[in-house]
Amino acid sequence: MSGPPVQYPAAPEPAQPAQPVEQPRKRSKAADAVIEIVTTVGLAVVLYLVITTFVVQTFRVEQQSMLDTLQPQEHLLIDKLTPRVDDYSRGDIIVFHPNGDRDRTPFIKRVIAVGGEHVEIRRGSVWIDGTRLEEDAYTYKDPATGVNEPTLVTGRQEAWDVPEDSLFVLGDHRDASTDSRRNGVGFVATEDVVGRAWLRFFPLDTLGILQTPSYPELESDG
Numbered sequence: 001m002s003g004p005p006v007q008y009p010a011a012p013e014p015a016q017p018a019q020p021v022e023q024p025r026k027r028s029k030a031a032d033a034v035i036e037i038v039t040t041v042g043l044a045v046v047l048y049l050v051i052t053t054f055v056v057q058t059f060r061v062e063q064q065s066m067l068d069t070l071q072p073q074e075h076l077l078i079d080k081l082t083p084r085v086d087d088y089s090r091g092d093i094i095v096f097h098p099n100g101d102r103d104r105t106p107f108i109k110r111v112i113a114v115g116g117e118h119v120e121i122r123r124g125s126v127w128i129d130g131t132r133l134e135e136d137a138y139t140y141k142d143p144a145t146g147v148n149e150p151t152l153v154t155g156r157q158e159a160w161d162v163p164e165d166s167l168f169v170l171g172d173h174r175d176a177s178t179d180s181r182r183n184g185v186g187f188v189a190t191e192d193v194v195g196r197a198w199l200r201f202f203p204l205d206t207l208g209i210l211q212t213p214s215y216p217e218l219e220s221d222g
Contacts, residue, residue: 065171124150
């Protein structure tokens, strides 16, 4: 016996997705662009400061004391990173603050002796612990004769004992250099060294790495 048909509830209609409510824009596109520019510039400045403080720095040669190795107005990259893990060595070209005076223009010279060594200047040459340095590869040559100029004392002192953590430096153009032979410069404390001259990059036709000379006469002697 059949009864009345059973009424089933109608299937619920699928829920309609909520319509997104557009949020009012808080900043204009121009403001966003300004913020992006300021952020980019700020990061660039921070990166530049980090690089020039800890990695490399540019330097322009001003004087003639490093002729013929370096010419006035040449631009160099100064390596400030590797000296933190590798001590300065004889033959390195360094940039430093004379007498620690950071208000003066930095000097650029070549390391001739390091801490603990005895330096003498006699007979026109430099002697380290009794051995004469062979420096003809980089010291200035007279353009008329092609002969290397001698290294002469500039005062009464002609021998020095280099303290630890200090360097004895000379310019390659000895007659035109104010360097460790003079009291105004004297020994260079390693903490006053900006860094090691690594790369010459301008003018472009001079582009190249600055090589450190070897001193086999000292190696064989020691």
